[in-house]
Amino acid sequence: MTTPQEVVLTNGPFDVLVNSTGSANISNNNRKILLMEPPFYRLYHDQFCLVKYPLALGYLSGSIIKNTDWSVQTYNSDFNVNKRYFTSENDYLTGEGFERYLSCLEDHSLPIWDEVRKTIEEYNPSVLGITLKSQNFTSATIVAKLAKEINPDIKVVIGGAHATMNGSSVFDCEYIDVSCIGEGEITIIELLNAYEKNTELQNVNGIIFRDKSNEIIQTPPRAYIEDLDSLEFPLTSAPKVFKDFEKYPKEAFSYVFGSRGCPYACTFCESKSMWSRKVRYRSPENIISEIKEMYDFGLRRVTFDDDTFGVSKKNIKAINELMHKELPDLTYTCETVVQLAKDENVVKDMRYGGCTSTMVGIESGNNEMLKKVKKSQTTDECIQAIKNLKKHGIEAHAFIMVGFPEETEETFKQTMDFIPKLAPDSVIFSIFTPYPGSELYYVCKDMGIIEKEFDVSLYNHQSPLNCFTKYIPEERFFELRREAVKFVDNYNRKAKFKRGIKSLHNIGIKATWKKASSYIYGIFIGYLSLKDKTRV
Numbered sequence: 414m415t416t417p418q419e420v421v422l423t424n425g426p427f428d429v430l431v432n433s434t435g436s437a438n439i440s441n442n443n444r445k446i447l448l449m450e451p452p453f454y455r456l457y458h459d460q461f462c463l464v465k466y467p468l469a470l471g472y473l474s475g476s477i478i479k480n481t482d483w484s485v486q487t488y489n490s491d492f493n494v495n496k497r498y499f500t501s502e503n504d505y506l507t508g509e510g511f512e513r514y515l516s517c518l519e520d521h522s523l524p525i526w527d528e529v530r531k532t533i534e535e536y537n538p539s540v541l542g543i544t545l546k547s548q549n550f551t552s553a554t555i556v557a558k559l560a561k562e563i564n565p566d567i568k569v570v571i572g573g574a575h576a577t578m579n580g581s582s583v584f585d586c587e588y589i590d591v592s593c594i595g596e597g598e599i600t601i602i603e604l605l606n607a608y609e610k611n612t613e614l615q616n617v618n619g620i621i622f623r624d625k626s627n628e629i630i631q632t633p634p635r636a637y638i639e640d641l642d643s644l645e646f647p648l649t650s651a652p653k654v655f656k657d658f659e660k661y662p663k664e665a666f667s668y669v670f671g672s673r674g675c676p677y678a679c680t681f682c683e684s685k686s687m688w689s690r691k692v693r694y695r696s697p698e699n700i701i702s703e704i705k706e707m708y709d710f711g712l713r714r715v716t717f718d719d720d721t722f723g724v725s726k727k728n729i730k731a732i733n734e735l736m737h738k739e740l741p742d743l744t745y746t747c748e749t750v751v752q753l754a755k756d757e758n759v760v761k762d763m764r765y766g767g768c769t770s771t772m773v774g775i776e777s778g779n780n781e782m783l784k785k786v787k788k789s790q791t792t793d794e795c796i797q798a799i800k801n802l803k804k805h806g807i808e809a810h811a812f813i814m815v816g817f818p819e820e821t822e823e824t825f826k827q828t829m830d831f832i833p834k835l836a837p838d839s840v841i842f843s844i845f846t847p848y849p850g851s852e853l854y855y856v857c858k859d860m861g862i863i864e865k866e867f868d869v870s871l872y873n874h875q876s877p878l879n880c881f882t883k884y885i886p887e888e889r890f891f892e893l894r895r896e897a898v899k900f901v902d903n904y905n906r907k908a909k910f911k912r913g914i915k916s917l918h919n920i921g922i923k924a925t926w927k928k929a930s931s932y933i934y935g936i937f938i939g940y941l942s943l944k945d946k947t948r949v
C-alpha cells in the first residue's frame with residue numbers, strides 16, 4: 414500500500430480544492446452525487462428495458478440523505494420512458510439484439526449515450542456513482558468516459574458485484590477513480606465526507622482507489638453492516654431523488670430485500686463471495702413496515718429479491734404470520750430453494766402469508782451434475798418441491814441451467830427430459846456463464862475453458878456466445894442449445910395457456926371477456942412496438 418500525495422488548498426472563485434497534481438477536488442459549492450444504473454437491456458432492443466428502481470440506488474441514496482447534506486439524484490439509464498415492453502422469450506438477447514448490443518458499445522454517438530450525457534450535464538454532479546454487474550461493466554466504462562469528457566473533475570466511483578469481484582483490474586479503465594468493495598451504504602458516506610473535507614481516501618475502508626500518481630491503492634475491508642433494520646427503505650426517498658419517478662409504473666417499486674447472504678454454496682453463483690454464507694436478517698417487523706409503505710403507495714403485490722426468501726424455516730414462519738396479520742390483501746412473489754419448498758409446512762406458511770408465485774433453483778435434471786455444482790438437492794426432491802407449491806396454489810417457475818463445464822450431451826438431454834416430469838409453471842432457461850467470484854469461474858480458468866483475458870461483458874445467461882463445456886464440441890453445443898430454446902419456449906407457451914384457461918375458468922364470463930380484450934390489445938401494441946425497432 415502507498416500513501417496518497419498531499420493535497421493543497423488554493424483560493425479560487427468557487428472555493429475549489431485543488432490537489433498537487435492540479436485536478437480539482439470536490440468544491441464545497443457542489444456537493445452533488447449522481448447514482449446510476451448503466452444501460453444494458455436497452456442496448457439490445459429499444460423496447461426491452463429495466464422497468465425497475467434498482468435497489469442499490471435506493472439503499473445508497475437513502476443512506477446519503479440520512480447521513481450527509483449532499484444532494485442526490487438516482488438515474489436508471491436502462492429504462493426507456495417511451496417503451497416498457499419486456500419479453501419472456503428465451504433468445505431475446507441473441508441474434509439481431511446481440512449485434513445491436515455490440516454496435517452500441519462501439520458507437521457512442523447513439524441517442525442512448527446522448528441521453529446519458531444530457532443527464533450528467535444537467536445535474537452536473539461532482540461525484541458519479543455507477544452500480545455494476547459484470548455484464549454491464551463495458552457499458553459503465555463508456556458512461557465513465559462520457560462523464561470525464563463533460564467534466565474531467567467528476568469523481569467516478571463504481572460498486573456492485575463486478576466491482577467487488579474484480580479487484581484492481583477495473584482500473585484498466587482509466588476513467589474510474591474509486592471502486593467500492595462489498596456493501597456501500599457506509600462506504601459512500603465516508604467517501605463523500607473525505608471528498609468534502611479533502612482528507613485521505615486511505616482512511617475509508619472497503620475501497621480501491623487511484624491516487625494522484627496513478628497508483629492503485631486498496632484499503633482494509635469494510636465490515637458487514639450488522640443491523641440491517643437501520644437502513645432506509647428505498648421507496649422513501651425515491652419520489653425526491655429518482656429521475657423520471659412519475660414515468661415509471663408503480664410495479665417498478667415493488668421489490669424488497671429481507672436478508673443479505675445465502676447459506677448455500679452453488680458453484681456457478683458468486684453470492685458467497687459478495688455477501689458471505691452467513692445470513693444477516695432484517696426483523697419481520699422492519700420488513701412489514703417497509704411493505705406497508707409500499708402498500709400505501711398503491712402496491713398490492715411485492716417481490717422479494719433475496720437470493721433465497723426467508724432462508725430459515727423459523728424466519729419464513731415469522732414473516733408470513735406478520736404478513737397475514739398486517740397485510741391480508743397483499744400477495745408476494747419470491748425465489749426459494751428445493752431444500753425449503755420440499756417441506757410442505759414451509760409452503761403452507763408461505764401461502765398463508767400471501768405467496769402466490771415462486772422461482773425455484775432446479776438447474777439440472779441429473780443427480781450427478783447437481784452434486785458437481787453443489788446444489789444440495791436430488792431430482793426427486795425437486796419434483797416434490799414443485800408439487801408442494803402447486804398443491805397449495807403457488808405458481809412454481811423453475812430456473813434451469815445447462816452448459817456446465819462438466820456437462821455431457823447425455824446430462825444436457827436428461828435435463829430437457831426432466832422438464833415435463835417436473836411440470837413447473839414455466840422454465841427460466843439459462844446457459845451457464847462463469848461469473849467472476851463464482852467457484853466455476855476459477856475452474857473454467859484452470860481447465861483452460863476461458864482465457865486469462867476474459868471479456869465477461871460478452872457473456873450472460875442468454876448470450877449467443879456462451880459455450881463453456883469441456884465435453885461437448887462447440888458446434889454440437891450450439892445445436893443442442895437451439896433445440897433446447899425452442900423446446901422451452903414451446904413448453905412455456907403451453908404452460909401459460911393452461912394457466913390462463915384455469916384463471917379464466919375461475920373468474921367467470923364477463924371478466925373473461927374483459928381480460929381477453931386487454932390481452933388482444935396488448936398483442937397489438939406489442940406488435941407495433943416490434944415494428945418500430947429504432948436504434949437506441
Ligand code: B12
Nearest residue numbers: 453467468469542544546547572573574593596597873874
Ligand atoms: C434483482 C437482480 C437482478 C434483476 C434487477 C437488477 C437491477 N439492476 O436492479 C434482473 C433480473 C434485471 C437482473 C439481471 C441480471 N443479473 Co442479477 N441480480 C439480482 C439480485 C438477485 C439482486 C440485486 C439487488 O438488488 N441487490 C440488493 C442491493 C442492495 O445489492 P447490490 O446491488 O449488490 O448493491 C450493494 C453493493 O453492491 C454496493 N453497491 C452497488 N452499486 C454501487 C455503486 C456505488 C457507487 C457504491 C459506492 C456501492 C455500490 O452497495 C449496495 C448496498 O450495499 C442479485 C443477487 C444479489 N443478492 O444481490 C443478482 C446479481 C446481481 N445478478 C447477476 C447477474 C449475473 C445478472 C444477469 C447477467 C443475468 C443474466 N441474464 O445473465 C443480468 C444482468 C443485467 C444487467 N443489467 O447487467 C449476478 C451478478 C454477478 C456479477 N459478477 O456481476 C448476481 C450477483 C447474482 C449472482 N449471485 O450470481 N438481476
Ligand code: SF4
Nearest residue numbers: 675677678679682720
Ligand atoms: S444459486 Fe441461489 S441458492 Fe445457490 S448459492 Fe446462489 S443464491 Fe444461494
